[in-house]
Amino acid sequence: MVSKSTSDKPIGVVGAGSFGTAVSNILAEKNKKVLLYARTPQRAQEINDSRKSAGQQLHERIEITNDLEKIGRQCDVIFPIVPSANFRSMMKELSPYLRPYHILIHGTKGFDLNVNLRKIDPTNPLSREHVRTMSEVIKEESSVVRIGCLAGPNLAREISEKKPAATVIASHFDEVIKVGQNLLKTDRFLIYGSNDLIGIELCGILKNIIAVGAGTINGLELGENAKALFISRGLVEMVHIGTALGGNAQAFLGLAGVGDLVATSSSSLSRNFTVGNRLAKGESIDEIIESMEEVAEGVKTIDIINELSRTYDVRCPITETLHRIIKKEMSVGDAHRYLMKFPLRAEIDFL
C-alpha cells in the first residue's frame, strides 16, 4: 500500500490560479517535484521568469509547464484546479494522456453545464443530467476512475501565508484519500477523508451562493446579526437542494459544508463574497466580472441552482432572490426586505 510520505514521480497540478498555486506550494513542501501547468505558453513563461503565480511566491521544487502530455506521462497523481467553465475542455485535452492507473483529485467548486441555458424552458427543464460535478466530468471524459475532490475552508491567500488550515478529500476510493493525505498533509495542513464524493463536491459548489449573499449583507452594512441569520438560513437551503441533487445531509454539517461556508461568507479574501459586496454598493454584475482577475463561481451557480430548484420543486428563496438581483429585477435592499418577510419553515428537518 501507499506508505511512503513522498512520491518519486512528480505530482501534477493543472491550473495556475490562486488555489492551484497554493496547492502546488503545499505539495512542493513534501514531494520531490511538482509540475504546474499554465494555460498559455506566455503565461508559463511569465510565471517561470518571475517565479510568482497569482501573487504567490513559487516553491523551488515547482516546475512550470505548458505541456499537458508531459503532465500525463510523468505524473501518477494529478490535481486539476481550473474554473468549471473550462474544466471539460481541459479534460478533453488531457484525456489522451490519461490511463486507468492515474489518480485525479480536483479542487474546482463549480458545475459543468452541458446545455445552453437559453434552450431551457418549462417543456425542457434543466435537470441533473445537464449539470455535472467535476468528478462526473472526469469520469465522462477519461478512463480514470480513481477520482477525488478537495473541499474545505481553504482561502488561497491564507494558505500561502502558511497559516494553519484543514481540508477534506472525498473519494469513493480509500486509496485516493490515503494518497492525497500522504501528499498534502503537513503540520499546519490537516486532511480529513470522506466517501461522500458528490455530497462534498456539492458543499463546495453551493456555499458560493451563500457567500455572494453574505457579501451583499456586508455591502449594505446590515450587521453581524443579519449575517449570522443569513448564513444559517443559507445552510438549510444548501442541505435541501444538495440532497435533492444526490448528496447526503451529513456532508453539509462538516468541514467542507459549514466550515467552508463560515470562511467564505465572512472574508473579503473570498471572490464570491466580494461579488456580493460590490453588488450591494451599486455596481452591475457585468462591471464586477469584467474587473475581476479570477472567476467567481457563485454567479454561474446561482443561475443553475435557480433553474434546478424549479425542476426539483425545492424552495430556494435565497438563490431565487440573488438571481433576481443579478438580473436587475430587484434591488439589493428590496431583496433583503423580502427575505426578512419570508416565513421561516420548520428549518432543521433533515437530521
Place this chain on the structure above:
Amino acid sequence: MARKQKKYPEIIPRTQQWPIVQLARDRKQFVEEVSKESFDNLQKITRGRSLREELEMTVYREKLRIKANPWRVDPKDDKLFWKSIQERLADSSGLPPEEAKAIEEGLLSEIIHRYAEEISGNFKKNSYRFARSFITFGFARLLNATRVKGLTSLFSRQLDLDDKIHIVGETEHIRELAKRGTVVMVPTHFSNLDSILIGWVIQFLGLPAFIYGAGLNLFNLKIFAYFMNSLGAYKVDRRKKNAVYLETLKTYSSQALRRGCHSLFFPGGTRARDGRIEKALKLGLLGTTVEAQRIMYQQESADTPARKIFIVPVVINYHFTLEAPSLINDYLKRTGQERYYKESDEFTTSYKIATFLFKFFTKGSNISVSIGRGMDILGNYVDKEGHSIDSNGQMIHTRDYFISQGQITVDPQREQEYVRILAKRIVEEFHKYNRVFASHLAAYTAFKMMERKNPKLDLYNLLRLPDEDLVLDYTEFKKAWKKLRKRVFKLEKKGKVSVGGHMRWKADEAIKLGLENVGMYHAKRPLIKKDDKVIIQNMNTLYYYHNRMEGYGLEKHI
C-alpha cells in the same frame, strides 16, 4: 417474417479441450484447491470476530436452517454433521489457546470442504452431449408443433427455429471473445425458463459449455438435477448466508474463471419479482470477476499473458412471464422488507413444469435474446480483438486499473468499488438492449393512464380499484400509446433502448398484437379490447408488465 438465422459452427469442436471438461476431470483436485484458498481467505478477513465466534454463528444458523426450512435435496447427514461440529467446538472451549485454535481451524476446514463438495458441479461430458441434443431436438420439435403444422409435426424432420426465438446483437463478437478469453454472460432474469433458454443459446452459437450457479432448490427435482448437472451447473444455496459459505462460493467461482471456464451469472440474483429490469445487482458473485482478473494479472509472465475476462450482457425479451402473477404478488406482499420466507415456487412438481412447457410451446409468442457487446471488468467496451476501449476510442489496458505507483496492488475496497461501477454499466446495457415490444408499451400506457386518472391514490390503493373504474377509452389509449412510441423511437435513435420489429407496424395493428400478447397465458389477461374500450382485468399483472418500461423517463410524456 421469413428471416433465416445462420447456423454457427462450434468454436472448439473437440470437447476434450473445453475448460469445463478439464475441470470436471480433476474435480477432486479442484475441490481441494477451492477449499484451501477459501480457508486462507477466511483467515485474512475476520470482520472483528474471532474464529470461534464465526464458527458458533455458522453452526447456529445452519441448525436454524435445518429446522426452519429443510429441502428434499439436503444431505441425509446434515443434522448429524452440524451436531458433531457443535459438540467438538464446545468440547474444545476449555483447552489451552493453541490447542483450541488447532481444533477450530480443523473444524473450519471440515465445513469448507463440505461446502465446496456441495457447490461443485457434476459435469459429465457424455450427458452434456445427450442433454444438449435433447434440448435442441426438443426445442425444435416443440416449436414446430406450435406453428400451423400442428402436433403431427412433432415428428417432422424439418428443424427450424427461425421465427420463434430471435438471437440478435453481437453474436459473432461473443464467439470471437470466447476464443480469446473467458466470457462471463450476464443475462436479465425474469423466468425460470431463462436458464434453459440460455443453455440453448450457448450451444446454438457454437460456444463451449458454460458453468453457472443454479439455485439448489432446482435440484430438488431429479429431472432438473440431471439437466443442471449435465449443463455445467454448480449449486448455490440461497438459504445459507453465513460468511464461510459465501466465501467458499466466491472462491469456487473465482477459481473456475481463472481456469478459463466461461461462466454465466444472473446478476440480479433471482427472478425480478416486480418485472422491472434489474437495477440492484448482486455484487458478490459479480465481484469474483474483478478479483479473478486481478489475480490473473498478478500471475502473468512474459510468455503466459493473463487471459482476459469479458462481460457480455444478455437481455431476454418475452411478451409474457408465466410466473408473473405469483411473482408480483410475492413482491407486493414483502415490498421493502427482506424477510425470511419460504420459497414458493411454481416449479415444484414435474406436472407443473410440463404444463408450463406445453403452454409455452403451443401458444405462439416471440422471444428475442439480445447479445450485448463485450466489456472488460470495469465496463469498458472491448473491440473485436478484446482490447478495452475508453469513451474517447483509445485503447487502454485493463491491468492499469490495479496499478498503484507502478505496481499491481491488492486493495479490496478498491475492487469493491470497481464491482459497483461494473454493475452500473451492466444495468445501462440492459436498458439499452431491452427490446420494447408492443405488449410492454400497451401495459405501460394503460397503467400510467390509470395513475393519471387517480393522482391521489398510492400504489396499493391503485391496485385495489374496483372493476368498473378499470376501463379506458380506446381512442385516448391509442393516442397515448402512439405518443409514447414516438419517445421510444427517439430513445432508440440515441442508442438507449432497442425496439421489436413489429413496433413499426400501423398503430392499430401493433396495439392489437400487443394487447393479445401481454400476459397471454394468465387465467385473466391483464388487458383486453372490447368495442371501443380497453378493459383492465388484472391490475397486479398489469403493474408487473408495465414495470419493464420503467427507468426510461417515459412517464413525463403521458
